Amino acid sequence: MTQANTPLEYRSQQHQMNIFGFWVFLGAEIVLFSTLFASYFVLEHNTAGGPAGQDIFILKDVLIETFLLLTSSFTAGLAIHSMRSMQKRNLIIWTIVTLLLGAGFLYMEINEFIHYVHEGASIQTSGFTAAFFTLLGTHGAHVTFGIFWISLLLVQIARRGITEKTASKFFIASLYWHFLDVVWIFIFTFVYLKGMM
């Protein structure tokens, strides 16, 4: 393949390595989250007299969170698509949309947590709540980190435009964002749906 039709972010050896390295990191993240899941499954029924999942989960809110995140993953994809066609403005717009959706998700999730605490399920209540909040909290912390990180990248792209370096940074951030969506799908399925079944 020729230089010209290789996307910018893959052109130099260093940037190829950055992207590949990030994939390896995502492999580690898969292990991290699967450990959180495994612990959750083990502790799920240890409610110690406190509320269990089905007592507190609210399907509507969770669905909204899910759609917010799914859509943000889509718009993150569109942002990369714009980047590859060198449309800086579109890239910025789609990225901002993505971040707003992410922020919306976080808002919903924080509200959800506050609600649970009111229902008597704080992180200290039981084995179940500890595992639940850490699993969700780790995901939420990743989203929060992602929002800040990508905001900083926006500053860089606004200043420097789409270059090999900024493109590879953006591409990596998009991998991260999609990955969080994948994690959420599993949380949605194995925590919420399974819990409500």
Added chain:
Amino acid sequence: MSLDKLLVTGDPLILFSQIAIGLTMVGLVALITYLKRWKWLWNEWFTTVDHKKIGIMYIISGVLMFFRGGVDGLLMKAQTSRPDMEFLDAQHYDEIFTTHGVIMILFMAMPMLIGIMNVVVPLQIGARDVAFPKLNALSFWLFFAGAMLFNLSFVVGGSPDAGWTSYFPLAGKEFTPGVGNNYYAIALQIAGIGTLATGINFVVTITKMRAPGLKWMRLPIFTWSTFVTSIIIVAAFPILTVALAYMSLDRLFGTHFFTVAAGGDPMLWLNLFWLWGHPEVYIVVLPAFGMFSEIIATFARKNLFGYKSMVFAVVGIAFLSMLVWVHHFYTMGNSAAVNSIFSLTTMMIAIPTGVKIFNWLFTLRKGRIEFTNPMLWSLAFIPCFTIGGVTGVMLAMAAADYQYHNTMFLVAHFHYVLIPGVVFAVFAAVYYWWPKMFGFKLNEKIGKWHFWLFVIGFNFTFMPMFFVGLDGMSRRMYTYSESTGWGAWLGFSAIGSLVMAAGFAAFCYNIYWSFRYAERNVGNDPWNARTLEWATASPAPHYNFAKVPEVDSLDDFWYKKKAGKLGLKKSDIKPIHMPSNSWTPIFISVAFGIVGFFLVFEWFTLAIISSVLIIIGLIANTFDYDDGYHIPAEEVEEEEREWRGELE
């Protein structure tokens, strides 16, 4: 918190150490200031991103930690050398074996091996550096911050005392209310993040930065084992991250993951700890296997026997290593099916390991064996490790393990694998690659003293433990009564440990002696070796290779050397691109150390405030667009001329 609670007071032993540590610190700072070396330290070491220097810093830290861990070991040996001994009390003994185990495995073995990987692997694959030099520096400094934080527990606040395994519920706040186990949770977390980054770094380096023609099946075996080890790191360390996070939450924020109350499950800690912990012991032993392979091939003057099966064996061990964790808690009341399956998977590890043992033996066969220092360690490894390995297989038989578990038999097993497997390897590697790091060899004669004292001392220290174990002595007992009859065995063992200490002292003396008197200018290839790192100057120049080598076969360097095709053409020298130094790794790591310290003492406001430092470091990092610099061709030429003579 009042001062007397903050500082560990009242004990003469600790008071003495505190004073000693304090004086050493002040002395060091004064010395550096007097010699006007601060700037040099900062520019050449603290901010460096050069893999060789980072490797050397890892090794230095490892040696220091070996000293600390070794003194812990000697103290334990002294305490148990006679029945009803009153040298350490129970609390001290508990703290000492805990810190000994943690330091030896995480702060001695890991940095030693990672240090050697750092020095050697990029050279072996003909690369300029690792894939992410700055991340590499961050890894080191995070490890260092974690190690320092952990060691701080000795004087500030109190040491962890629940064993290196920190089993819950004991390690929970209810049973160990001091800050000791907070140190464990937080220091290991910080160092662990650094290690994970190292794993990623080497996976990418070895996948993407091999010299042209260096195909997978031409990789030196040490590089192979580093690669596989890195994969295990990436697979296993996230589990530790989670386990430690739970531990911190339980201890600092009152959650119930592992507690007795409110639905916590202590077995979950065991499960997660060993899901990481077992792979961890292979993380430390696989690079060691790689080092032995290189050294044995070099000093048998032969290529490695069964290269392919060696590679498959390493991969096989790595795969199995993720499937055996339950063998550390067969006695937890698992179902018979669970214990049977895990017995089987565990014993299966003997098969690839055996392949390696026999391949080493057959590399030696028909060779011309030279008993140099690196080789002696590698040879002694084979029989010693076999004893450790077969006793491991005995432990693997779940039913029999009901009689060995947590006894001194187990302690003997793991020292018999860890010391030959890791410590011998580290010594072998340090002797072997020393010229590549510093340009001179360590003294062979003092080295022989080091070797014989240490190996003999080692066997005398740990062999008796098998027997007291079979005689019903459990591990972690600070005292025992006369009537048990263990006194003689353990007295013998204590003497052995002194011999070992003498060996280690000989090593330290050797370093000192060689720095002062050893012959310089040993050339690029002092051992007549086989792999690429010997193709460049000793010590290796900053840029590693003036021209990235091209590789046509396994042991390419060996064949080219014999064919006399190692010359360098002047026209091949181009300016070389190098990464710039960076202050962010050390800055971020110090910030982590500070935040960690506040977390240990549960001073959350301070922790939050100081975590701003981490954020500043990260932001500075993402806005860093420094692209490195070029070493001009003339400079390279001059440096090459210095050791090659005239260029072609």
Added chain:
Amino acid sequence: MSAHSSRFPWNHLIGFVLSIALTLAAVFLSLYTDFSYGVKLWSIAIMALFQMIVQLFMFMHITEGKEGPINVFNIINSIILALIIVFGSIWVLTSGHASHMH
């Protein structure tokens, strides 16, 4: 991985629609049908896996770049690890005497 960048991003759109559809199907199946618990759990698990594959291929372009095959290998490896960790932990911690835990 040629630069089809000017084209309409079909694969993103298809991925998006698929993930919404799969999510809704999982909700419907698990909460509004009366298959047995096991059947439901397995079907939503398979749908989640499928969604993951959609994300990996449609959004994350996993096969792209020189390391495409290695990336796929890496992710498969991680998934195997995930399965070992999850099923291994559950098996070990809930069989045997632990089943006496109340």
Added chain:
Amino acid sequence: MKAMKKLTYIFTLLLIPVLLAGCDSKLIVFDPKGPVARNLSDLIVYSIIFMAIIVLIVFVLFGFIIWKYRARKDDGDFEPEEEEGNHLLEVIWFVIPIAIVIALMIPTAKTIYEVEDIPQGYEEEEPIVIHVTSADWKWIFSYPEQGIETVNYLNIPADHPVQFKMTSAGTMQSFWVPELGGQKYTMANMQTNLFLVADQEGSFYGRNTSFNGRGYAHMDFEVQAMSNDDFNEWVQDVKNTANDLTEDEYSELLKPTVIGRKTYNGTHLEWIDHAHGGSEQYIDSDLYEIHHGEEDSSGEQEQAEDTEQETNDNAEQESEQSTDSSTHEDHSHH
């Protein structure tokens, strides 16, 4: 070459004790006093034979090779030939270990299943049930059928299966009587099971092997296997003479202390079974605070005295009870 000779010499020397270990019947693990332990020691001896052979092969090969192929001054610095490997050899040292692993695995699995059940030959008899509750740093044995409870010693009828239902009041411990059988953990909120038989009368050493804090080293106990009649007589004796176990006394007992033996009428199972939760109400983390320095070492002194007392005392329970009460206060480290 002196070096190498020494090397082989030392390793062969070290091998001898390994070989002897199997025959040395003095080591406790090789000195079984019941069918479960015998089953295990048979397995262990069986495995040691294999291991000894493996070690021997490796050592002999090793010694031979490094002797024969050592560099000599007069060998003209020859260049050994390169060797790719050898398929036949590689297959051999792949297949033989597989065979060995299979040979080890079969009896292992068999034994694993066997020790989970009532030992062979004793299936007919109804096992006597004893509840084991481990606490910091003592062992509490409850005999629900007999309605009595002991601390730090355990009397059982010889030649009769005993079923232990084990749990912990806090930290994790491991119950081990090597002459009778293998060990198993005790954990709060959980119950583990162990079957043991002593097929002869005698006194056996038992201890905790799972580290659980300062008093751990002292956490051992004596198992007395006695004839059925003696056992029943002992039970009767206890019922007639021992004090009742009260809830107060019990919570005092659960404080982290090293104490001697005790004997009670009644069992704590009447109000709490730690296998089913509730242990937390007995745990007072203030009692686990540590203070470095002098205060603590004096605490150690007392503990040491206690153990001495424990070992000096013989089976005379009555006399012990009078000394017991004094030990409680001494050990609370406020």
